[in-house]
Structures are given as structure tokens and as C-alpha cells.
Amino acid sequence: MIHAISPVDGRYAEKTKILKRYFSEFALIKYRVFVECAYFNALCDKISPLDSISEDQRKLIWDIAKNFNEKDAETIKEIERTTNHDVKAVEYFIKGKFDQIGLSSKKEFIHFGLTSQDINNTAIPLSYKEAYHEVLQPLIVQIILHIKSLALDYEGISMLARTHGQPASPTTLGKEMLVFVERLEDELHNLEAIAIKCKFGGATGNFNAHKVAFPEHNWPEFADNLCLSFGLKRSRYTTQIAHYDDLAAIFQNFSRLNTILIDFCRDMWTYVSMEYFRQKTVQGEIGSSAMPHKVNPIDFENAEGNLGVANALLLFMAEKLPISRLQRDLTDSTVLRNIGVPFAHIVIALQSIEKGIQKLELNKPQLDNDLENNWVVISEAIQSILRREGFDKPYELLKDLTRGNAYVSKATFSEFIDKLPVNDSIKSEMKMITPFNYTGYA
Numbered sequence: 001m002i003h004a005i006s007p008v009d010g011r012y013a014e015k016t017k018i019l020k021r022y023f024s025e026f027a028l029i030k031y032r033v034f035v036e037c038a039y040f041n042a043l044c045d046k047i048s049p050l051d052s053i054s055e056d057q058r059k060l061i062w063d064i065a066k067n068f069n070e071k072d073a074e075t076i077k078e079i080e081r082t083t084n085h086d087v088k089a090v091e092y093f094i095k096g097k098f099d100q101i102g103l104s105s106k107k108e109f110i111h112f113g114l115t116s117q118d119i120n121n122t123a124i125p126l127s128y129k130e131a132y133h134e135v136l137q138p139l140i141v142q143i144i145l146h147i148k149s150l151a152l153d154y155e156g157i158s159m160l161a162r163t164h165g166q167p168a169s170p171t172t173l174g175k176e177m178l179v180f181v182e183r184l185e186d187e188l189h190n191l192e193a194i195a196i197k198c199k200f201g202g203a204t205g206n207f208n209a210h211k212v213a214f215p216e217h218n219w220p221e222f223a224d225n226l227c228l229s230f231g232l233k234r235s236r237y238t239t240q241i242a243h244y245d246d247l248a249a250i251f252q253n254f255s256r257l258n259t260i261l262i263d264f265c266r267d268m269w270t271y272v273s274m275e276y277f278r279q280k281t282v283q284g285e286i287g288s289s290a291m292p293h294k295v296n297p298i299d300f301e302n303a304e305g306n307l308g309v310a311n312a313l314l315l316f317m318a319e320k321l322p323i324s325r326l327q328r329d330l331t332d333s334t335v336l337r338n339i340g341v342p343f344a345h346i347v348i349a350l351q352s353i354e355k356g357i358q359k360l361e362l363n364k365p366q367l368d369n370d371l372e373n374n375w376v377v378i379s380e381a382i383q384s385i386l387r388r389e390g391f392d393k394p395y396e397l398l399k400d401l402t403r404g405n406a407y408v409s410k411a412t413f414s415e416f417i418d419k420l421p422v423n424d425s426i427k428s429e430m431k432m433i434t435p436f437n438y439t440g441y442a
Contacts, residue, residue, distance in 0.1 A: 008344035018135055030073070037065040042226050042229075046217060046222060077089070112210075114202060129231055140257070140350065147264070150360075151177035154177060157173040157174060157364065187256050247317070251315070251317050274366070275363055276363055279297065299355045303348075375434075376405070383397070
């Protein structure tokens with residue numbers, strides 16, 4: 001690990017190891033083998049030359065994928081050293097397995113009528129789909145639940161809001177947490193609405209080889225059903241490769257979700273710097289190599305950095321992948337091999353956010369102190385009631401009293417209200433307003 005070039009496989013290897021089953025070189029090969037075996041078994045139900053293959057033999061074919069291991073992957077890599085073609089190496093590996101299980105006479109139907117991208121553009125979306133449902137989505141939901149928990153814990157905790165960094169109409173800490181819950185839930189809903197698609201149609205997408213060899217069959221329908229069995233939607237009109245518009249949408253959606261999380265991290269970082277939160281210390285941890293007192297918000301900083309790296313990669317991929325010269329060029333190949341990298345950075349970030357949230361301790365006296373020192377923020381409330389009562393130019397009146405005046409206090413407002421030419425019940429109503437209770441529906 002110490003010699004790894006990428007930190008996702010080095011420093012953060014323990015945090016990202018869960019993704020290896022989906023996005024590693026081994027995983028890619030395994031998914032390819034699975035797609036090839038699934039395709040062959042589907043052919044057994046379709047074309048007469050494979051009618052004679054028994055159920056027991058078909059089970060043995062499935063076992064090639066089911067029991068795939070690192071030794072098998074190394075065998076394929078060894079074949080690739082000769083073929084210089086990764087998918088062809090998979091085909092030759094499976095043919096070798098067919099020799100071992102007594103299906104040598106049928107092995108030429110392995111990869112029949114397909115191009116390598118039929119395999120890659122099915123294997124990779126399938127790996128993403130499973131990684132999303134089994135790893136990414138649960139982690140995102142967990143973060144949303146953590147933030148919801150903060151919202152419940154801090155319901156009714158009044159807090160000075162800040163717009164342009166300046167004191168503004170008060171809010172509650174719980175409601176500010178719900179802002180992020182709603183945004184994240186919306187993006188998660190949008191993400192899950194995107195159909196995960198694949199390409200499966202032969203060399204240039206037209207089933208040329210399939211139709212010329214077996215014209216009596218409906219091959220597009222066959223491929224549709226095969227892809228549906230993987231939980232994928234087949235793109236009907238393609239070149240030799242997938243158009244990747246769905247992946248681009250997924251990557252852009254993730255980048256928006258990440259941006260919301262960056263916004264959350266920056267707000268939490270700022271609340272810590274304002275001492276609205278203190279952070280629990282961990283025995284043995286050091287905050288600064290020079291300053292012994294420091295407890296830095298490093299988890300939110302780490303998450304922000306990792307989310308930024310993820311977004312740089314996701315947005316590049318979203319812009320690059322849908323572009324290919326004519327019916328194909330090879331630029332998508334190396335890019336696709338990297339799709340696990342931004343998701344690894346996202347996983348690191350989500351774990352850091354969770355850790356950061358768990359360290360937080362509310363420092364309510366600091367929130368109360370800020371409210372007490374900023375009675376100016378109720379000027380909006382006072383002028384709104386005066387507007388209701390038909391008072392002339394109440395905004396201007398309150399502006400003259402409060403704008404740029406750092407010494408406006410409860411007493412200042414009380415004295416100001418006493419001098420207003422309104423009845424006593426209105427004065428009493430206005431005097432009930434404080435920075436602590438002027439929070440609307442928050």
C-alpha cells in the first residue's frame with residue numbers, strides 16, 4: 001500500500017476496499033466473464049446448434065462465472081499478454097473452460113456476433129449499478145439520516161442567520177440542517193430516476209452477424225430481454241460503443257450531490273470556527289504539530305477535498321464519454337477504467353463526513369450570545385408590524401435606528417417602541433419579539 005501511486009489504493013485503501021469488488025481490474029474481468037456466460041446461456045434458448053446442451057452443462061457454464069477467482073483472472077491476463085486484447089483474452093479463457101467441461105464443439109458460439117464493447121458496455125454499467133445499490137446509495141442515505149438526526153436534536157435551537165456574512169433574521173439550527181436534507185434527498189431521487197443503460201448490438205450496433213447467420217430470430221428483442229435480466233436498459237440505436245449519455249447524466253447528478261455535501265462541509269466548518277460547535281477530542285490525536293491546543297475540523301476538510309477531486313473527474317468523464325469519432329474511437333476505454341476513482345473519493349468523503357458529525361458538540365451559550373448581541377435583527381419584525389398598521393415609512397425609520405449601529409440593544413428597542421404613536425397593545429406585541437423567538441416557521 002505504501003508504494004501505491006493513488007491514495008485511494010494507498011493511504012485510503014482501508015476505506016475504499018469495499019469498492020474493489022466492483023471497480024478493480026479483477027472486478028472488470030469478472031463482470032466480463034459473467035456477461036459472456038449469461039449471453040451464451042441465453043443463446044442456448046435461442047438457436048438450434050445449442051439445443052443439445054443439457055441443463056447440467058449449462059450449470060457448469062454458470063459455474064465459470066460463479067466460481068471465478070484470482071487465479072482465473074491471472075490466466076486471462078497471461079492470455080492478454082499474447083492477444084494484446086483484453087476482451088478476446090476473456091473469450092479464449094472461457095473457450096479453455098469449455099474444453100474442460102466437454103463443450104469444445106460449442107465453444108465457437110462464445111462471443112458469437114459480438115464486439116468487445118457489447119461486453120464492456122454491459123459489464124461496466126452492471127458494475128456501477130451494483131456498486132450504487134450495495135455501497136454508494138446506502139452511504140448517502142446514512143449521511144442524510146445523520147443530518148436528519150441533527151435537525152431533530154437542534155429543533156427549536158434559535159440561531160443568528162448570516163447573509164453576506166452579516167447578521168440576518170434568526171433561524172433555527174435544526175431548520176438549517178433540513179435545508180441540506182431536502183437538497184440531498186432531491187438529488188438522490190433524481191439520480192435514481194436515471195435509467196442505467198447498456199450497449200448490446202454487435203459490431204456497429206445493427207446485429208449484422210446475428211441476422212446474417214440466423215435471420216429467423218428477432219435479435220433486438222433477444223438483446224432487450226438479456227439486458228433487462230441484468231437490470232439494465234438496452235440502448236436501441238448505437239454505434240460500436242454506448243453513447244454514454246446515461247453515464248454522463250449519472251456523473252453530473254453525482255457532481256451536484258457532491259457540491260451540496262461540499263456546501264454542508266463548509267457550513268459545518270464555519271460553525272465550528274464560530275464556536276457554535278465544539279469537537280470531541282480523541283485520546284492520542286494531535287491537532288497541530290506546533291500548537292498543542294488545536295482541535296481542527298479535519299474531517300469536514302478531508303471530505304471537501306475528496307469531493308472536489310471526485311467532481312473534477314466526474315465532470316471530465318461526463319463531457320468526454322459521449323463524444324466519439326464516427327462509429328468509435330478508443331478514447332472511452334481508458335476513461336471507463338477510471339470510473340471507480342471518483343466513487344472511491346466519494347466513499348472516503350462520506351466516511352469523513354460521518355466521522356465529523358459524530359465529533360460535534362453543540363455550544364449553545366455561543367449561539368445565545370450571538371443572538372443577544374444582535375438585537376438589530378428584529379428591526380425587520382418591528383417594521384413589518386408597523387407596515388401592517390399603516391404606519392408611514394416604517395422601513396426608513398428602522399433603518400435610521402439600526403443600520404451601522406453596533407450598540408442597539410433590547411433597551412434601545414424598548415425605548416424606541418415606547419415613543420411610537422401606536423396603541424399599547426401594539427407596543428406590547430412588538431416588545432414580545434426577541435432575536436430568540438423571531439424565527440418564523442423554522
